[in-house]
Amino acid sequence: MRERRDIATRLRPEDPPGGDVLVIRGGPDTAGTLGQDAARTAEFWALEGVPLLGISVFAVLGMPLDQLLRDRFSRFSVIHRLQASYLAEFQLLPTFRSPHFTVRLQQANAEELSRLLAALGAPILNPEYHEVSDDPREAG
Amino acid sequence: MPYVVDITADLNDDDGSGEIWALLDEARDPSQIEIGALVVAGREHAAAMCEVTGIESAPTRGTLVILRVLPGLVEDYRRAASRALMS
Numbered sequence: 590m591r592e593r594r595d596i597a598t599r600l601r602p603e604d605p606p607g608g609d610v611l612v613i614r615g616g617p618d619t620a621g622t623l624g625q626d627a628a629r630t631a632e633f634w635a636l637e638g639v640p641l642l643g644i645s646v647f648a649v650l651g652m653p654l655d656q657l658l659r660d661r662f663s664r665f666s667v668i669h670r671l672q673a674s675y676l677a678e679f680q681l682l683p684t685f686r687s688p689h690f691t692v693r694l695q696q697a698n699a700e701e702l703s704r705l706l707a708a709l710g711a712p713i714l715n716p717e718y719h720e721v722s723d724d725p726r727e728a729g
Numbered sequence: 730m731p732y733v734v735d736i737t738a739d740l741n742d743d744d745g746s747g748e749i750w751a752l753l754d755e756a757r758d759p760s761q762i763e764i765g766a767l768v769v770a771g772r773e774h775a776a777a778m779c780e781v782t783g784i785e786s787a788p789t790r791g792t793l794v795i796l797r798v799l800p801g802l803v804e805d806y807r808r809a810a811s812r813a814l815m816s
Contacts, residue, residue, distance in 0.1 A: 591785045591793070599744065615741050615775055622772065625755075626739040632787045633750045640788075645741035664740055664802060665775045686745030720730070 593635035596684060596691070605681040606690070608674030611649040613657060615665030616712040620702040627697040636682070636693075643682070643691040644705070648673065650688040657688070658717035666720065667712035675708040732776040732803065735761060735768035738796060740775050748782065753792035762794055769803055770796050778806050 606612070623644055631640035647661055662668055673681065680693040694701055737755040751770060756762050762781055770779040783795030799806075 591788070593788055617774060622739075625737065626742075628790075629739065629750065629752055629755075630742070632752060632790050633793060645739060645743065647741075661743070664771070664777055667774070685743060689743055689745070 593631075593640060594633060596634040596636050596641055596682070599685050601683040601685075601687060603683045603687075605683065606648040606650060606673045606688075608672060608677065610673045611654060612646050612671050612673050612676065612690070613649065613654075613662065614644070614646045614669045614709060615662050615715075616667045616669045616709070618669060618706060618709060618712070620699065620706050623702050623705055624697055627694050627702075630691070631697075641691070642694040642697040644694075646676075646681075646690050646692055648688040648690055652688075655717060658715055662715055663717060663719075665715050666718045668715045669709040669712055671708060671710050675710070676705075678704065679708075730804070731773045732769060732771065733757070734771050734773070734776050736770050736794060736796075737772060738770040738779075740771050740777055740798070747798055749779070749796050749798060751794040751796055752787065752790055753784070753794050754790060756794070767799075768796070770798075776803055778803055 626644045627642040630643045634641040682691040684691040735757055736751045738749050738751040742749045753759050766781045768779055769776050771777055778799040779796035782797045785793045787793045
């Protein structure tokens with residue numbers, strides 16, 4: 590059996606985003622999907638020897654929102670868009686390649702997942718998503 | 730388009746290498762998950778074509794599956810296959 594990977598080796602030396610920075614997550618999420626994703630992350634990653642319950646988000650840092658949506662979220666018809674301040678109760682870890690962050694949960698129980706879902710807000714249409722017809726006759 | 734995925738994964742996960750992680754017990758048909766297999770990973774509302782690049786024992790939940798996310802949309806592959814197989 591393999592050990593969990595230590596996410597400390599993948600932390601960037603930077604502070605969490607300021608409260609007014611936009612944060613994006615491809616959706617739509619429910620408390621159930623958030624719990625599944627957090628549990629999956631915990632199977633793969635650990636921090637300080639503890640399984641890391643976390644979900645992925647991206648901050649709008651270093652590139653405009655439309656570029657981030659094109660580069661990272663073109664497969665998502667809807668996204669969650671919020672200010673980082675809405676995630677103030679959670680630890681935001683600067684993980685992997687900027688502008689990726691991991692929202693760390695403590696227990697990922699129903700109450701915490703419900704609060705996270707409320708913080709993410711209702712999903713909105715992704716303006717950079719372009720549905721493709723699967724009819725080959727419409728291929729260009 | 731709603732997808733019926735081969736294996737559930739979070740396409741938000743991006744460790745910078747182009748790979749994401751999944752669990753074999755979230756595969757629709759685990760027998761289809763083998764190194765080199767092309768699968769559709771994600772969820773009903775967002776999915777991607779992926780190549781299975783790794784299969785490892787998980788700490789507590791059976792088996793981890795490492796997936797390399799391939800470029801483009803699932804529909805792009807369907808259209809390309811349709812063109813190739815058109816008689």
